[in-house]
Amino acid sequence: MTTETKSNKYGIGGARAKFGDRWAALPKWQRSLAFVAFVIFLYYLPYLGIPGLTWLRTDYIANGNNWAGVLFTCAVYVLIAIGLNVVIGLAGLLDLGYVGFFAVGAYSVALFGSTQSPIVKSLQAQFGLSEEWAVAWAVCIPIALCLAMISGVLLGGPTLRLRGDYLAIVTLGFGEIIRIVVRNVEWSGGPAGVAAIPGPQGKPSPDNNIFGLIDAKPWYWLALTTVLLIVFLVRRLENSRVGRAWLAVREDEDAAAVMGVYPFKFKLWAFAIGAALGALSGLLYASRNGFIEPNQFNAQLSILFVAMVVVGGSGNMAGVALGAVLLAYLPERFREFSEWRFLVFGLALVLVMLIRPQGLIPSRRRARELKDRQEEVAVGV
Numbered sequence: 001m002t003t004e005t006k007s008n009k010y011g012i013g014g015a016r017a018k019f020g021d022r023w024a025a026l027p028k029w030q031r032s033l034a035f036v037a038f039v040i041f042l043y044y045l046p047y048l049g050i051p052g053l054t055w056l057r058t059d060y061i062a063n064g065n066n067w068a069g070v071l072f073t074c075a076v077y078v079l080i081a082i083g084l085n086v087v088i089g090l091a092g093l094l095d096l097g098y099v100g101f102f103a104v105g106a107y108s109v110a111l112f113g114s115t116q117s118p119i120v121k122s123l124q125a126q127f128g129l130s131e132e133w134a135v136a137w138a139v140c141i142p143i144a145l146c147l148a149m150i151s152g153v154l155l156g157g158p159t160l161r162l163r164g165d166y167l168a169i170v171t172l173g174f175g176e177i178i179r180i181v182v183r184n185v186e187w188s189g190g191p192a193g194v195a196a197i198p199g200p201q202g203k204p205s206p207d208n209n210i211f212g213l214i215d216a217k218p219w220y221w222l223a224l225t226t227v228l229l230i231v232f233l234v235r236r237l238e239n240s241r242v243g244r245a246w247l248a249v250r251e252d253e254d255a256a257a258v259m260g261v262y263p264f265k266f267k268l269w270a271f272a273i274g275a276a277l278g279a280l281s282g283l284l285y286a287s288r289n290g291f292i293e294p295n296q297f298n299a300q301l302s303i304l305f306v307a308m309v310v311v312g313g314s315g316n317m318a319g320v321a322l323g324a325v326l327l328a329y330l331p332e333r334f335r336e337f338s339e340w341r342f343l344v345f346g347l348a349l350v351l352v353m354l355i356r357p358q359g360l361i362p363s364r365r366r367a368r369e370l371k372d373r374q375e376e377v378a379v380g381v
Helices: 003-010 014-025 028-047 067-090 099-113 118-127 137-159 164-184 217-238 241-251 253-258 263-289 299-312 317-333 341-355 364-380
Strands: none
Touching: 028 067, 028 217, 067 217, 067 241, 067 263, 067 299, 067 317, 099 118, 099 137, 099 164, 099 263, 099 299, 137 164, 137 263, 164 299, 217 241, 217 263, 217 317, 241 253, 241 263, 253 263, 299 317, 299 341, 317 341
16 A cells, blocks of 8 residues: 555545654664654753754743743643543543542642641641651652542442543533532641642752752653653553453444443543543642642643643544643743733634644544544535
8 A cells, every 4th residue: 555545545644654654664773762862852851952942942031931840841741641541532531520630649649748738737636746747758659549540430430321421521520529629628728728748859848959849850850751651551551452442442332342342341440540640640740839729720721631632633642742742832932922822722722623633643543533434424425
């Protein structure tokens, strides 16, 4: 099959098809070397000073944010997009309340790791512990993952039998319930939130010479390392029996059930794994900021998470990563147009959906699906 035929069949650009063919034809050692060089470049980004590329930095513009801090935000958003892609792109479940799992992770490290947490203060008083006692940051990680997975199972258990818009509405309600609960109960700090959230070096302090509040480069490297590890694990999962079951359920749930795949079980697995990745990103976000409050986890943020997956290319990890970087980076790079940012952002989303409804970097499987559906509609007409 020629490149032109392949391009027409998959409904993707001929240039991308040619690049994919050439990349696949390269020896494995050359592809590995290119990947290692790309990873090294990602770790080098906080020091970006290559002539011709320095205009990318956000600290070179008026009122621009710290460049390493923006890179950290991009890395956290990529982690969120990868987790949400498991739910939407692989399992085909429209989750509009993903911010709820993001909040679970953030509040897990805040409530168990901060000395100003009402829960920690209660434990200190009940067991006579020191005022400096709190759960170690490393211990908060499995706590956040477990709480998020439990939340995913509790949400998915009664709701995953729903489909389409009904499931989307329920998940949107879940995200709002999490925000309202943490705002109105005392054990979460209420509207005031929780401060003094710890990082790998403990609570925020001027003595923290690595993971401090000023230099964001170590935080970016930590988030980037986490993203690379999660990409490796999710890729292995996608190519496993579980990943193939997710794709079967996404394509046709009834046909998958007839072929021996139990849809409810695998959808529950997708929800739990996606929830864990969302919580991990929330934990990194809260640890970097050192403070959280309920209004940071609103429904608008959840819609932004879904937009990252849709714009980038649902089902393709590289695509959703690109979508996350663009939606996190572009508003910071063009802050001088702050009054028009949301208008431009909305127009850009509309144009992407009109020109490339399969996303900027769609998976070949999704591109074929879209092409087949367009052909079916044309034949029907």
